[in-house]
Amino acid sequence: MKKYLLEIFDELSYKLTYLKETDLIFTVPAQSNHGDYSTNAAMMLARALKRKPIEIANEIVSHLQYDKSKIEKIEIAGPGFINFYFSKNFVTKIVAEIHSQGKNFGKSSKFAGKRANVEFVSANPTGPLTVGHGRNAVVGDTIANMLEWIGYNVDREYYFNNAGRQMRVLGDSVRLRYLEILGENIEFPQDYYQGEYIKDIARKIFEESGDKYKNEPEDGIFKQRAEKEIFDDIKKTMKNIGIEMNIFYNEHSLYEDGKINKLLELYKTKNLSYEKEGAVWLKLTELGNEQDKVIVKSSGEPTYRLPDIAYHITKFERGYDLIVDLFGSDHNATYPDVLAGIRVLGYDTEKIKVLIHQFVTIMSGGEVVKMSTRKANYVTLDELIDETGSDVVRYFFNMRSISSHLNFDLDVAKKQSDENPVFYLQYAHARICSIIRMAEEQNLKSSLENLKLLQKDEEQNLLKKLYEFPDEILYSTELFEPHRIANYLESLAALFHKFYTECRIIGSEKKLAEARLALIEAVKIVLRNGLSILGVSAPERM
RNA sequence: GCGCCCAUAGCUCAAUUGGAUAGAGCAACAGCCUUCUAAGCUGUAGGUUAGUGGUUCGAUUCCACUUGGGCGUACCA
Known part of the structure; x- marks a missing residue:
């Protein structure tokens, strides 16, 4: 129906050239007595043409050529809406169209030939995915699906870091649990990973190798093993809700292939960075942001910004037409820095779409469940899937606007009811x-x-x-x-x-x-x- | 303090880039199964769209301020 309206209006625009001045919008009115489709074009044009909307609407309708067997009636109503009523016979034609297109009905070729990268989940392998990650995972995968439906060729990408302080703490957490199993008296720091899964990994190592690793440092076998076990677990969880990434991008590889150093040099030669108090700072204020930020700490270690920028540059180098980043509102302060750092190097950041979703509040028995990965006080995504099923999880995370906080009521989700x-x-x-x-x-x-x-x-x-x-x-x-x-x-x-x-x-x-x-x-x-x-x-x- | 997001029916949320009489589900109440699945359908009730101003033919939507909440505001990610 809308397609037909666009056709006849396109034809009319050769006669009434002012129609080209505005984007024609046809909407389905909330009230059925306002027709099947409606346009506010006359009102939109009124100001530009300095004429009365009703007058314009009359002119449009009187010049419009259309097939009376398709459109039964056209009315002008209210301040200048033009309402279209289609014939019942014409309306039924959609059935044949759907039958012939089958599972392709709804697809569009508007962006055919374009490539998109959707980065989501991107949780570091320090613990199982929680319900908090679930929203990101489901929404990201769904957006990837949607982009495929409108023609994009989509890569689903997971960015992770298996180096750095976080991972050392993880390795050491496992090491301490291992020593604990060996009967040693250990003190387990509060800011270490408290979860049961750490003990499970330590137990596995013990069962396979006994006390062989008594004197191993934390970043050897313990870290490696923890990373592998946890990553396997994360992949299994994603599979359980039907998510399959086709690219896992390791932050560490950016160091190995010299991209980080190259970027650092580039900022230096372009005079976009400076040294202060032993650290390297990026001149973000010159780029319109609020304050300069550290990109290399005085310890010589880069902050997350530098690899993040280098990483995004690889997305441009890999030739994507659309780059989607999805993350939770806790990251909302980071992306302006990254974007500014990329833009100044001449990349078209319009291609990057940053999506920020609000947090999930888990409700159980009318109470809010507070969560923290570090403190091991959380509901894992796997537990949730086990209890409710993948369909329920996917639907719940998809059914609300991402800019709204989502209340996930465990009691309702578990109910197999209306x-x-x-x-x-x-x-x-x-x-x-x-x-x-x-x-x-x-x-x-x-x-x-x-x-x-x-x-x-x-x-x-x-x-x-x-x-x-x-x-x-x-x-x-x-x-x-x-x-x-x-x-x-x-x-x-x-x-x-x-x-x-x-x-x-x-x-x-x-x-x-x-x-x-x-x-x-x-x-x-x-x-x-x-x-x-x-x-x-x-x-x-x- | 500053930045981003949010505030709509008792509860959870919609509302097509500003449109016509703000809609669903749940909960409440009243009905509908000897006929294709009652996990369904019909009806009733429920609103000063947090508040105050502004912009205009027209505001839940845009702007300013106020109130109340979430997340940030690192040489953590």
């Missing part, structure tokens, strides 16, 4: 599958021959919603807002459930039953496609 919104969608899909099975038993098959019989409100509303799907994906993706897809699917499922209660299939007149079967098959395709973007399964039975 309080849990993911089942509402899956139930719609399962119901459709069930009807199709029943129909088959009665030798009833869907047909695209008599779609024009789909005239009832419940049918028409459902059909109109189906039209919106490709637009919704494109729009949601360009805004990087996965929750819109969840919202869309919920309203589609609601319209289906209404249709289900009002319109019977088995038992209806044959031609109508065939057309309705075709309709619900189309709904099934859209539900399945939408759920697959979210990474949620579409069960055949429930």
Whole structure:
């Protein structure tokens, strides 16, 4: 429907050239008595043309050439809205389109041939993924899916650091637990990793090698083993919610191939850095930021900024058209420095999209669960998946705007009941599958021959919603807002459930039953496609 | 102090780059299963969109200030 409107307006713009002055926007009005689609173009143009909106609207409508079998009625309403009413017959045509495109329905080629890199999770291997990481993981993977749907070739990338102080503390935590198992009297510092998993790793080393490593330093076997065990665990957790990274980028490699030193030299020769109090500072104030920051400590060790900048430069070197960084609000102060450091070297930072999601609050029994990795007071993502299932986890993290704090109510998530919104969608899909099975038993098959019989409100509303799907994906993706897809699917499922209660299939007149079967098959395709973007399964039975 | 994010129905949240009468789910109340899955549907009730100003044909949306919360504000990442 929208496609047709764009066509006829494009044609009209040769006659009324002022139409080219504004971006034409067609929206689905909240009120059904405002038509199927509506545009505010006349109002938008009013100021520029210094004419009355109603007058412009009248001019547009009177010059518009359109097929009366497609558009039934055009009205001008309110301060100057132009409302379009499509013919019922035309509306039904979407069913055939969905059938022919199948699992590709909703895809767009707008960004075909473009390459995107989505960096997410990026947790250092110091402990299992927590529920806190879960939001990042799920949203990142979903955004990657969405970008694929609009044509991008996407790399999913995990950036990590297995060097530095954090990892030394990790290795030493394991070492102390190991010595503890050997019966030595140890003092375990408060700021070391307190989790049980540290003891598990120490126990494994002991069981395999006895006291062989009694005198090993912390950054030898202990660190290596801890890193491997923890990383394996992280990968397993990601796999459990359907996430597969295709690039793991090690920060350490930036040192090994000299990128860090090269960058440091570059800043120096460009006179963008200076030494003070034994440290190297980047002149960020000259680049418009609030204060200069240290890039190399007086100890000679770089701060995270320098490798972060070097790392992002590799993303440009690797030729991406779009670079997406997703992280939690605790990192919100870091990215302006990194961006400034990259921009000054001539890279187009417009290609970088920084997404910041707010924190997750875990609720259990009406109480807030406080979390800290260091203190080992957390719910792991794996525990959550075990208790609720991957679908619930993915849906909960996807269903809210990332700029909102997310309340994750463990009690609701665990319930296999109508309080849990993911089942509402899956139930719609399962119901459709069930009807199709029943129909088959009665030798009833869907047909695209008599779609024009789909005239009832419940049918028409459902059909109109189906039209919106490709637009919704494109729009949601360009805004990087996965929750819109969840919202869309919920309203589609609601319209289906209404249709289900009002319109019977088995038992209806044959031609109508065939057309309705075709309709619900189309709904099934859209539900399945939408759920697959979210990474949620579409069960055949429930 | 400063920066980013947030404040919408009792609770959790939507609201198409400023649109027409602010919508869902849960909870509450009243109904609907001898017919394709009641994990569903229908109805009732629930709002000064935190507050005050401003911008304009029009503001939940944009701007300023105030209040209340989250996260930052390192020679940690």
